[in-house]
Amino acid sequence: MNRPRAKNSHRRPLGCNQNVLGNEPADDAHRQKEPPVLIRITDPAHATEAEATDEALYLNRRSVLTGMALAGLLPTAACAQEKGPTLPRLAARRTRNLNETLTSYDSVTHYNNFYEFGTGKEDPARNAGRLRTRPWTLRIDGLVNKPQTIDIDRLRRLFPLEERVYRMRCVEAWSMVIPWVGYPLGPLLKLADPLGKAKYVAFETLNDPAQMPGQRSRVLKWPYVEGLRLDEALHPLTMIAVGLYGSILPNQNGAPLRLVVPWKYGFKGIKSITRIRLTDRMPPTSWNRSAPGEYGFYANVNPAVDHPRWSQASERRIGEFRKRKTLPFNGYGAEVAGLYRGLDLARNY
């Protein structure tokens, strides 16, 4: 296969922690029972570090490095920067690119806000291993003609999978560039045939403290709920993601399916969705319920409207030290600004 390499192609470099599918992946959070979608084999021509070095020397150096790493004085793994996904691959066609550097897979999967697994940024990667994403069903009901319960295996095959590179802007003024895998939400909703009076879409995350230890804390009211206006939900940019970086979603990123709305703050992108309900009323949303003065229903990325505690005019791209200017609607204004014509965005934040 001689496809030209994309500018920000994320093919894994060879020689570094290449797990053949079927082997246990290194990260706990990745221990999912998933059927292998594609077999990946280490290039036999490429010698590993262990093979290229005299064994005694190799082992000795290893133990010294491990000791220093344990003492917190050295980076914990030599190869992790180049580590790519070890989860089953998904066949997807890239339909949307972005001329910006991708945030590394390691950062995308180890810097998360997913309070169901703890409030620390690295908690989800540590604690999401207990989440069982199979079997999993999504319920679509409410104001629809055909309520549905869809199994995750079927859900992944309902529509052709697309890879889309989107910016992700967190309300906390940091951002990433992520190659999501999924499809637009619109066709999925239309499967359930929404009634004419349906005006909003309400989403709900799994509620199970046994699998989501963070739900034992009262940091938010559980389950996490989110919502969109129906026209926002039907917008072609709005997508249901089932993967990132060409592989199925790691648990800490919202497996097995999550919402991605690139022109809104990240907290709108509800994770591990179990239910989608169509309704005629603006549904409650978790962060708005928690602090209505700080987080609105719309939560469109808007550099002109500050959070009460910090400015939204700029953001730090993960991997960079200095901040950059935040774009209105996170740079998607040409496609989505029309949705909000006549709406006062300072009041409807």
Added chain:
Amino acid sequence: MAPKWPGFTGGWTLPAITEGKVLRRWGIQLVMALPLALLGWRWAMVLGGADPRLSNLTAEPVDYTINFLGLWALRSLWLTLAITPLRQLTGWSWLAPWRRPLGLWAFAYGVLHLLVYFELDQGGEIDLLLIDVAKHNFILLGMSALLLILPLALTSTHKLIKRLGGKRWQNLHRLIYPAAILASIHFVLRVKGFQWEPWLYAGLLAALLGLRGYRKLSR
């Protein structure tokens, strides 16, 4: 001749070490410098090309650093406030000389906290900083706390205590109480949703201030 270290009044003699005087005086400096040294070491690795997350600074080392420095400013301030009640409860008078270094460490961590925020969060632009202070109470509170302990840090030498006079010096240094209260609210406002950590610090502060109030009233 016994070598004299700055701030160290006794001679560098064996009895002083065995009596623990050296350890007591310099131990506290060492302990308070450790977090900073650790942070510095991690940054040295990152600037040398190591991955920030694997150097224990998370994928977003700037935010981690600002939080780290702020938290240690808070911890030092709380420890400063804990010396007097602890001394009164236990009778350990050797704790008394720790109060000044702890207070100075609180100021040092606070200044570093401000500097990193100013340089990397506000782009080193003074007008952006002032706008941030003016627009966000959260920032205003932190800044006020630091400004309140600035005169305390500046008047911490023996010479200035003498020049101000014990009573006036003591009155001035009561500014630590409002500073700690403002810093505590600043921390509560820092987190999203309900999180217990800032409230734990607020509770500890309430206890430390409450003990003082109780003592004053019962006298």
